[in-house]
Amino acid sequence: MEDILLVRFIERKCSEGEAKEVLNWIEQSDENKSAFIRLQTIWAAIEIDRTSELDQFCVDRILQKVRKKRMLRNFYWSISACAAAILLLIMLLPFKNKTPIYDYEALLKHIPSSKDITLIQGTNSKIELTSESADVNYYQADSIIINDTLKISRENKPELNTLHIPYGKRSRLVLADGTLVFLNSGSTLIYPSAFGDGNREVYLDGEAYFDVRKAKGVKFLVKTAYKTIEVLGTQFNVSVDKETKSFEAVLVNGRILLNANDKPIELAPNQYYSYSAETSKEQLKRVDVADYISWKDGRLRFKEETMASVLRKLEKIYNIKVTLRESKYLTYTVSGNLNLQNTPEETLDVLMSILVPAYKGKSSKFYQLTVNK
Amino acid sequence: MDFRVKELQKGNEQVFEQVVHDYWPRLFKFALIYTQNNEVSQELVQDAFLSLWNSRKNLKDDSSLITYLMVILRNKCLNYLEQTNIKKSYIEELDDDFIYQKANQYVLQDDVSKILEADDLHNAIERALNKLPEKTREIFLMSRYDGLKNQEIADIKDLSVKTVEFHITKALHQLKENLPQEYWVWILLLRFIL
Numbered sequence: 001m002e003d004i005l006l007v008r009f010i011e012r013k014c015s016e017g018e019a020k021e022v023l024n025w026i027e028q029s030d031e032n033k034s035a036f037i038r039l040q041t042i043w044a045a046i047e048i049d050r051t052s053e054l055d056q057f058c059v060d061r062i063l064q065k066v067r068k069k070r071m072l073r074n075f076y077w078s079i080s081a082c083a084a085a086i087l088l089l090i091m092l093l094p095f096k097n098k099t100p101i102y103d104y105e106a107l108l109k110h111i112p113s114s115k116d117i118t119l120i121q122g123t124n125s126k127i128e129l130t131s132e133s134a135d136v137n138y139y140q141a142d143s144i145i146i147n148d149t150l151k152i153s154r155e156n157k158p159e160l161n162t163l164h165i166p167y168g169k170r171s172r173l174v175l176a177d178g179t180l181v182f183l184n185s186g187s188t189l190i191y192p193s194a195f196g197d198g199n200r201e202v203y204l205d206g207e208a209y210f211d212v213r214k215a216k217g218v219k220f221l222v223k224t225a226y227k228t229i230e231v232l233g234t235q236f237n238v239s240v241d242k243e244t245k246s247f248e249a250v251l252v253n254g255r256i257l258l259n260a261n262d263k264p265i266e267l268a269p270n271q272y273y274s275y276s277a278e279t280s281k282e283q284l285k286r287v288d289v290a291d292y293i294s295w296k297d298g299r300l301r302f303k304e305e306t307m308a309s310v311l312r313k314l315e316k317i318y319n320i321k322v323t324l325r326e327s328k329y330l331t332y333t334v335s336g337n338l339n340l341q342n343t344p345e346e347t348l349d350v351l352m353s354i355l356v357p358a359y360k361g362k363s364s365k366f367y368q369l370t371v372n373k
Numbered sequence: 374m375d376f377r378v379k380e381l382q383k384g385n386e387q388v389f390e391q392v393v394h395d396y397w398p399r400l401f402k403f404a405l406i407y408t409q410n411n412e413v414s415q416e417l418v419q420d421a422f423l424s425l426w427n428s429r430k431n432l433k434d435d436s437s438l439i440t441y442l443m444v445i446l447r448n449k450c451l452n453y454l455e456q457t458n459i460k461k462s463y464i465e466e467l468d469d470d471f472i473y474q475k476a477n478q479y480v481l482q483d484d485v486s487k488i489l490e491a492d493d494l495h496n497a498i499e500r501a502l503n504k505l506p507e508k509t510r511e512i513f514l515m516s517r518y519d520g521l522k523n524q525e526i527a528d529i530k531d532l533s534v535k536t537v538e539f540h541i542t543k544a545l546h547q548l549k550e551n552l553p554q555e556y557w558v559w560i561l562l563l564r565f566i567l
Contacts, residue, residue, distance in 0.1 A: 003542045012409075012473060019472045026476060033479060040476070041486045042549045044406050048489065049498050050518050051402040058401070058415050059393050062422050066386065
């Protein structure tokens with residue numbers, strides 16, 4: 001066996017045919033196997049020796065687990081001490097300038113898998129709304145108003161609240177500082193019921209459109225699993241998708257700052273930034289913002305997008321699963337403008353007629369649609 | 374003796390934090406090389422650290438922390454490979470990943486790869502590197518430690534890519550021989566100490 005080929009195999013740089021050939025060679029004799037093992041081991045030794053890349057998120061998660069264990073141990077040791085610690089933690093959370101991402105992620109776990117819009121106040125009270133969309137308003141000092149009619153009183157001290165919008169539903173939220181947020185389907189926002197003196201901070205999982213109210217010199221931070229956006233007062237759209245491990249931001253007006261891979265970058269209006277947590281690839285381009293924010297007005301606009309990406313958006317909006325009969329269509333790029341007030345079938349038929357010139361609404365021939373439970 | 378061991382036995386979280394910080398990159402890289410899966414690697418490394426923490430009271434005074442962690446991680450990686458490979462060969466799914474995972478499984482099953490658990494791996498490599506012929510060593514360092522591509526090295530050194538590849542392969546081969554024989558023996562002894 002040629003050494004060069006063996007090294008290429010170790011570095012995973014050969015073709016599939018070559019790889020099979022090398023594996024056969026390794027399995028041929030103990031001598032071959034031993035030669036391969038020694039070479040691979042040395043190669044690995046050099047690789048692990050020269051690496052120093054640290055994933056802070058992973059490290060934090062490990063430390064978090066250890067701390068959680070300690071909390072649990074204390075719980076058995078003294079219930080009251082633990083309760084006091086938790087109480088202190090809850091009281092401190094909104095005041096701390098930087099809530100670590102894993103604290104937010106922990107709160108996400110408390111969300112019930114309900115088909116209804118869910119509002120969680122602090123740790124105890126949970127409200128489920130059966131309506132198709134919700135309008136939640138914190139702008140009045142001592143209450144939360146839901147759909148202009150339901151009024152619930154809120155605690156004096158600030159606490160973290162969570163609003164979860166399941167697939168197929170939407171919502172509009174006014175935060176305590178007057179900032180307007182449209183939350184798309186399949187999204188969750190964690191935010192304080194009132195803002196303190198320091199920076200304002202919210203945590204987003206999913207897609208939202210923000211119209212941030214300016215407050216003298218006080219920044220507004222949108223944290224996500226992958227990136228953080230920093231603004232003073234602007235309109236922008238943010239989307240995080242943990243399934244595709246992607247982050248997208250589009251600026252409508254003003255200025256926003258976000259932590260790109262090697263340096264902070266500032267977006268200008270009509271600019272689009274994306275980041276893939278899988279490949280670390282970033283992209284910056286000029287776009288028509290209407291394509292990215294039309295969802296908040298009940299429309300879906302898209303220009304030269306792949307069919308796969310449009311279908312994924314529709315699946316989230318309607319809470320459905322769509323399977324195309326011919327998967328080759330998934331890579332086709334389409335442009336159009338869909339009305340989301342229509343039924344899923346109507347919308348899909350419109351989409352298919354964009355895709356297939358002679359399409360006549362014989363839906364069952366082109367796609368299969370199932371409604372998620 | 375490592376003072377951190379005593380501190381860990383006492384449950385010093387700050388020392389634990391430092392240990393995680395110091396060793397995470399090495400452990401993660403190891404897991405990534407052998408499992409070839411990012412999420413799996415993160416999970417296994419986390420498990421290894423947590424099991425160090427959970428059994429801190431049972432640490433022997435003269436334990437080497439990195440060896441302790443690497444032994445656990447290596448077993449976890451091997452378990453993972455054996456399980457996925459059995460599953461795959463059962464459904465006869467001979468894809469690309471399977472070929473490499475199968476080869477990796479052979480490596481981890483062999484005691485030779487225990488050298489990767491060694492405490493002073495870095496110094497041993499350093500010594501072995503110094504024994505390489507000047508030109509080979511230079512090209513090897515450019516490739517491995519400076520992260521240059523073969524084409525880039527070829528351009529800088531005014532060589533063909535094939536020659537660069539030749540030097541790197543030669544370096545790996547010689548390193549294999551240079552790591553002293555006692556070292557392998559020591560690795561074998563390790564099994565009885567732990």
